[in-house]
Amino acid sequence: MTLRHPSAPSAAKPELSVDPLYTLESGGIPRHRLPAREMPPDVAYQVIHDELMLDGNARLNVATFVSTWMEPQAEKLIAECLDKNMIDKDEYPQTAEIESRCVAILSNLWHAPDPGRATGCSTTGSSEAAMLGGLALKRRWQKRRGADGKPADRPNLVMGINVQVCWEKFANYWDVEMRLVPMEGDRFHLPADEAVKLCDENTIGVVAILGSTFDGSYEPVKEICDALDLLEQETGLDVPVHVDGASGAFVAPFVDPELEWDFRLPRVASVNASGHKYGLVYPGVGWVVWRDADALPDDLIFWVNYLGDNMPTFALNFSRPGAQVVAQYYNFLRLGFEGYGRVQAYAREVATRLSGSIAELGLFELLTRGDELPVFAFTLRSDVDNYTVFDVSNALRERGWQVPAYTFPENRTDLAALRVVVRRGFTHDLADLLVADLRRQLPRLERQPEPVHDGATATAFAH
Numbered sequence: 001m002t003l004r005h006p007s008a009p010s011a012a013k014p015e016l017s018v019d020p021l022y023t024l025e026s027g028g029i030p031r032h033r034l035p036a037r038e039m040p041p042d043v044a045y046q047v048i049h050d051e052l053m054l055d056g057n058a059r060l061n062v063a064t065f066v067s068t069w070m071e072p073q074a075e076k077l078i079a080e081c082l083d084k085n086m087i088d089k090d091e092y093p094q095t096a097e098i099e100s101r102c103v104a105i106l107s108n109l110w111h112a113p114d115p116g117r118a119t120g121c122s123t124t125g126s127s128e129a130a131m132l133g134g135l136a137l138k139r140r141w142q143k144r145r146g147a148d149g150k151p152a153d154r155p156n157l158v159m160g161i162n163v164q165v166c167w168e169k170f171a172n173y174w175d176v177e178m179r180l181v182p183m184e185g186d187r188f189h190l191p192a193d194e195a196v197k198l199c200d201e202n203t204i205g206v207v208a209i210l211g212s213t214f215d216g217s218y219e220p221v222k223e224i225c226d227a228l229d230l231l232e233q234e235t236g237l238d239v240p241v242h243v244d245g246a247s248g249a250f251v252a253p254f255v256d257p258e259l260e261w262d263f264r265l266p267r268v269a270s271v272n273a274s275g276h277k278y279g280l281v282y283p284g285v286g287w288v289v290w291r292d293a294d295a296l297p298d299d300l301i302f303w304v305n306y307l308g309d310n311m312p313t314f315a316l317n318f319s320r321p322g323a324q325v326v327a328q329y330y331n332f333l334r335l336g337f338e339g340y341g342r343v344q345a346y347a348r349e350v351a352t353r354l355s356g357s358i359a360e361l362g363l364f365e366l367l368t369r370g371d372e373l374p375v376f377a378f379t380l381r382s383d384v385d386n387y388t389v390f391d392v393s394n395a396l397r398e399r400g401w402q403v404p405a406y407t408f409p410e411n412r413t414d415l416a417a418l419r420v421v422v423r424r425g426f427t428h429d430l431a432d433l434l435v436a437d438l439r440r441q442l443p444r445l446e447r448q449p450e451p452v453h454d455g456a457t458a459t460a461f462a463h
């Protein structure tokens with residue numbers, strides 16, 4: 001195969017035809033059915049490698065919360081553990097031991113009353129962890145109702161409309177009514193008083209998010225718990241709280257240690273977090289931890305006799321990669337409390353400085369500043385009517401930046417915003433380059449006679 005730089009002088013015309021990249025006997029590569037015969041591994045690699053070049057650059061993807069950078073030593077461990085199945089606890093006892101150490105570390109970090117008896121497990125991400133947390137709430141409520149001789153057929157779960165789609169899935173898959181508090185005015189997440197208003201005897205719990213996917217803000221977990229305490233005093237209803245700490249459970253302990261959002265609040269029954277977000281691991285690991293063994297009903301635990309051992313499992317999947325759990329432990333060991341603090345504080349410093357620079361451009365209004373999660377949302381000034389946030393998002397795509405634009409839910413469907421997620425590996429340098437590109441694109445957008453992209457024509461963005 002001859003590679004030629006496009007500007008290199010080309011000789012006679014026949015040489016202009018492209019050299020065959022792939023030395024295949026048969027002409028084509030079927031896309032939607034199995035090829036009839038084998039092909040050399042190098043060819044299969046090259047074909048797939050080339051196609052993947054069209055994917056975006058993960059480091060320029062400020063849409064995702066998920067880690068796009070890990071240290072080479074972590075990558076080495078991941079490569080060494082790629083063949084380990086997390087469920088084979090008997091065959092890979094040290095990987096199993098590392099998983100339970102991680103649960104103990106998180107239980108301790110989130111102030112569980114007895115981290116020595118930590119109850120929790122790894123999952124594929126926060127979605128699975130949220131399902132498990134929700135299932136435990138539902139089962140506990142069903143038992144309470146059963147014990148009181150009351151019907152348990154109409155469970156509901158109270159949350160803000162800003163919840164991530166995993167909670168819609170939970171409600172749908174497990175037949176739980178979602179009771180959603182809408183956004184109102186400048187309030188983009190769940191307020192304590194509105195949450196309490198929706199609770200009744202069929203409420204299995206309240207979900208509080210640390211922090212919201214829409215704008216990076218922390219929901220007031222303590223206020224929500226206090227309001228539920230009051231509800232219990234007044235009505236006897238005892239409604240537990242699950243904290244969806246997908247991102248924040250790996251941020252707040254390090255940079256907002258005084259914020260009470262975790263098991264310090266007796267009403268918090270369980271917490272989920274994504275190891276692959278601010279836990280700083282590549283995609284494929286989440287965590288769910290209960291405040292104690294009582295918060296996880298025994299009958300949800302399966303005792304699996306596997307490879308000669310009897311082990312407890314609580315998970316939706318059976319087989320799952322062990323490598324990501326090992327990578328999580330690598331980060332815990334390598335960074336420690338101080339290191340996580342340094343990483344998250346830097347991300348927040350970059351986020352707040354970047355949001356400040358964007359505000360200084362004069363055309364945008366910040367909805368959040370990136371001073372809770374290192375994540376902020378911003379919208380266009382209300383008098384800008386010849387281009388939209390969707391146009392801005394598209395203009396930034398020309399330079400490879402993936403900055404999502406999206407419309408807010410009820411009652412703020414009038415509001416469309418852009419969001420930037422600052423993660424490990426996103427430096428002040430990169431932030432300045434993003435602002436420079438925005439500055440370069442704005443004069444063109446300002447000259448545009450009317451909007452080109454709206455929510456319907458913009459690149460799809462799903463939370």
Ligand SMILES: Cc1ncc(COP(=O)(O)O)c(C=O)c1O
Pocket residue numbers: 065124125126127128130164166209210211212213244246247274286463
């Ligand atoms: C608040 C919140 N909960 C849950 C999830 C789902 O997490 P995962 O992608 O780890 O399944 C997300 C993802 O962005 C999130 O932001």
